[in-house]
Amino acid sequence: MEKAIERFIRYAREFTTSDPESDNTPSTEVQFDFMRNLEAELKEIGLQEVELDENGYLMATIPANNGEDSPVVGFVAHVDTSPDFEGKNVQPRIVEKYDGGIIHLNSSVSIDPSEFPDLLKYKGQDIITASGDTLLGADDKAGVAEIVTAAEILLNDTQRKHGKIRIGFTPDEEIGRGADKFDVKKFGADFAYTLDGGEIGELEYENFNAAGAKITIQGRSVHPGFAKDKMINASLVAHKMIAMLPAVQRPEHTEGYEGFFHLLSFKGNVEKAELQYLIRDHDMQKFKEKKELLLKVADLVNMEYGQELVHMELKDQYFNMREKIEPVMHVVDLAHEAMIKAGITPDVKAIRGGTDGARLSFEGLPCPNVFAGGHNFHGPYEFIPVPSILKAVEVILNIAELAQKRK
Numbered sequence: 029m030e031k032a033i034e035r036f037i038r039y040a041r042e043f044t045t046s047d048p049e050s051d052n053t054p055s056t057e058v059q060f061d062f063m064r065n066l067e068a069e070l071k072e073i074g075l076q077e078v079e080l081d082e083n084g085y086l087m088a089t090i091p092a093n094n095g096e097d098s099p100v101v102g103f104v105a106h107v108d109t110s111p112d113f114e115g116k117n118v119q120p121r122i123v124e125k126y127d128g129g130i131i132h133l134n135s136s137v138s139i140d141p142s143e144f145p146d147l148l149k150y151k152g153q154d155i156i157t158a159s160g161d162t163l164l165g166a167d168d169k170a171g172v173a174e175i176v177t178a179a180e181i182l183l184n185d186t187q188r189k190h191g192k193i194r195i196g197f198t199p200d201e202e203i204g205r206g207a208d209k210f211d212v213k214k215f216g217a218d219f220a221y222t223l224d225g226g227e228i229g230e231l232e233y234e235n236f237n238a239a240g241a242k243i244t245i246q247g248r249s250v251h252p253g254f255a256k257d258k259m260i261n262a263s264l265v266a267h268k269m270i271a272m273l274p275a276v277q278r279p280e281h282t283e284g285y286e287g288f289f290h291l292l293s294f295k296g297n298v299e300k301a302e303l304q305y306l307i308r309d310h311d312m313q314k315f316k317e318k319k320e321l322l323l324k325v326a327d328l329v330n331m332e333y334g335q336e337l338v339h340m341e342l343k344d345q346y347f348n349m350r351e352k353i354e355p356v357m358h359v360v361d362l363a364h365e366a367m368i369k370a371g372i373t374p375d376v377k378a379i380r381g382g383t384d385g386a387r388l389s390f391e392g393l394p395c396p397n398v399f400a401g402g403h404n405f406h407g408p409y410e411f412i413p414v415p416s417i418l419k420a421v422e423v424i425l426n427i428a429e430l431a432q433k434r435k
Contacts, residue, residue, distance in 0.1 A: 031180065032417050036173035037120045037156070039107075040165040045115035046108035046203045053209055054084035054108070054199030062107050066172070066197060073180045075195075083199075083209040090182050090193040090428075098191025098432040102220030103178070103424060104384055104395065105171030106201030109163060112406040119159040122414070126155045133160030137408050146227065146403055147411070154414040164410035166402030170417055171223030172197060174400060178424035190428040194220070198384050204240065204345040207387030217393060219359045221427065222385040225399035227375075228416040229367065233353040233360050233396040234378035235386045236287065236308040237315040238345040241322055243269070246337050249299040262301040265329060265337060266294065269303070272325045277318075285310050285378060287318060310348055310378055346382050349389035349396075356394045363398055366426035370419055398423060 044062045047055040054060055067080045075088040092098060109115040123131055128151040131139040137160030141147040147155075158164040175195050182188055194217045198206040201224075225232055247262025270291060275281070279288045287309025295302050307322065309315040319342060326338040353360060360376075367374045385395030401416030 030418075032173050032177035032421050033156075033414055035176060036166070036170055036412075036417060039169040039173055040118050040120045040158075043116045043118075044108050044165075044169075045111050046200045047111060048203040053205070055203060055205070056108075059108050059199040060084050063197065063199070066107070066176075069176065070179075073176070074183050075179060081211075085199070085210055086197040087215060088179075088195050090179050090190070090195070092190065092192040093186060094189040094191060094432050096191065096432060099218040100192045100194060100216060101428060101431045102194040102196060102215060102217030102393070102395070103175045104196045104198065104220055104222045104388070105175055105224060105400070106168045106198045106206050106384060107172055108199055108202050108206075109165045109169070110167065110202040110406040112163075113408065114162045115165060116162065118162045118165055120156050120164060121159065123155045123157060126151055126153055131155070131157060131411070133157060133408065136160070139404075139409050139411060144404060144409060149227075150413040155411050156414065157411045158408065160408050163405070163407055164402070164412065166400060166410060166412040167405040168201070168224045168400060170400040170402055170412055170420070174223050174417060174420040174424060178421050178428070181421070181425060182428055188425065188429055189432060191432045193428055196220075201384050204238070204382070206384040207391065210384070210388060210391075212388060212391045212393045215393065219356065219394040220385070220388065221363060222383045222395055222397045223400045223420060223424070224383045224385070225379070225397045226401075226405070227403055228399055228401055228413070228419055229372050229375040230399035231360065231363055231367065231374045231376050231396065232379045233376075234310060234350040235346070235348055235382045235397075236310055236380065237312055237347045238382050239307040239315070239319055240343055240345055241303075241305040241307065242341040243303040243305065243326065244339045245269075245296070245301040245303075246339070247299050247301065249297075259298065260333065260337065261298050262337075263296040263298065265333075266296055266301040266303055269325055269329055269338070272328070273321070283380075287311070287314055289318065289322070308380075312348065346386045347390060349386040352389040353394055353396055359394050360396050362430055363396060363423070363427060366423050366430055369426045369430070370422040372419060372423070
């Protein structure tokens, strides 16, 4: 299992950030480079049916060794890292036997347990961080490393009996496209698990309903000395729209099942401004109401100015997989049992985000989410405890062994 640590550190060093502005699949060539290297590694350790397609999706098979008719189980992770923060030149480092104090990443960035109290859960454990200049990429290269390591163990340990297992790696999950071109039929699993959760013990089969909005505001630029009754400052119109949305429904003020409007980016000047929003809610009705409110705000601003200054592209991205998982709850129960067997207390909760599993569940592949072990994703404060990585590998192995009895 220790290979999982070496693999994660090696994978984390590779630049694989996805790009929401690109129309290519994958959205960045560096993801394809990573997949090619991973393809070679899977072949080297002996996996069968290793196939990397033209869209950057990599699949492989661990053949059954139990001689029985067992369900085909899948494990899925994504290779891209979030464009929310710098993902190039990642320098992972191990803090040995964390002492409970502040972890100083560089001269200006620290992980302080007074701000991130979850850190104290891992006192005495080795913890992997980045340098403070980049994210770490445990989301989801930890999941990739855990699946590959478990696959190698299953191939070499003939005492572990299991049915056929499929593994899959996707690009562009962080920009909402991870399942766009995932061939569920070719994957051929009866059910699967994404290894894309947070801290140890997380087990999730609910996630946000999600939409994205790109808002363009066309202003009117006039020399400020002669602007009276003529100028329309697009940036100020954008600020007006932002102020019309409820402040209490921003991510920094929400938790649990509370949804939000997230201002992802804002750029502009007098002549033109662009906003990108994420809309999230677990409850479908509240999700619809949030989208309607955003559209209404745009209409009200256009009415105020008597012209269509505001143009909006509003697109659904994924939906809450709960409705697809509840009819097959034995899939969740299996992961629950696998964690108990590994000495882990399962923490069943709703994801305040999304995974490839949400989309895949709606395409006919039930796919709840299992922890990969990381914390504070998408920023410089990200960290992952070493024992959490090892336990995730153990859970994969347990699922593989337990599933053979569930036909």
